[in-house]
Amino acid sequence: MDRESTKDNALTADLADKSGNESISAAEQANEVHSEALNRLSQHGHKYTGGRRRLVQALLDANQPITLPEIVASDPGLTQSSTYRNLDVLESSQIIRRVIANGDHTHFELAEPIVDHHHHLICLDCGTICDVHLNEDLERLVEQELSSVAASRGFVPSHHSMDLHGLCPDCQVPETGSRPARVPPRPSGV
Ligand SMILES: [Zn+2]
Ligand SMILES: [Zn+2]
Numbered sequence: 001m002d003r004e005s006t007k008d009n010a011l012t013a014d015l016a017d018k019s020g021n022e023s024i025s026a027a028e029q030a031n032e033v034h035s036e037a038l039n040r041l042s043q044h045g046h047k048y049t050g051g052r053r054r055l056v057q058a059l060l061d062a063n064q065p066i067t068l069p070e071i072v073a074s075d076p077g078l079t080q081s082s083t084y085r086n087l088d089v090l091e092s093s094q095i096i097r098r099v100i101a102n103g104d105h106t107h108f109e110l111a112e113p114i115v116d117h118h119h120h121l122i123c124l125d126c127g128t129i130c131d132v133h134l135n136e137d138l139e140r141l142v143e144q145e146l147s148s149v150a151a152s153r154g155f156v157p158s159h160h161s162m163d164l165h166g167l168c169p170d171c172q173v174p175e176t177g178s179r180p181a182r183v184p185p186r187p188s189g190v
């Protein structure tokens, strides 16, 4: 039972609540992310400067991986040069992580477990990256499979990542004639 609940915690450790539970407001979630960022930065001997806070807020607001130009464009208070340096500091303090698409489409997002565990759909053409969540049973299965493979090789696992590469709706070329009707995206958090 203990083992099971530990595993659950590892899989679902998150501050963001994607289960549709509205008990945590966006403002409360932002506060938790900022205080976690402050903790991590001070553990690494850094200060949570105004620029770093704005940067974390920009990633929070984006709610999906975004590129450096998109980060800078989202907040007039952010300059390219200081944001570039702050991305390095925040990355080395495990507050944000890079998601690499094809070519030079490097995206940034808040790192796990500051945000909940998830995977990515990466467009081979435009480089857009979309966060996706798998159901818990599947995540548990993936963890079990990978753990047993790791054990068989004497490998000590830390975490897994898994991304799906393909074409986003905007980059799919219609077969012939008219473009297929788009399926509207489902509203998040509902
Ligand atoms: Zn695309
Ligand atoms: Zn992501």
Ligand SMILES: [Zn+2]
Pocket (backbone or CB within 6 Å): 117, 118, 119, 134, 139, 142, 160, 162
């Ligand atoms: Zn996973």
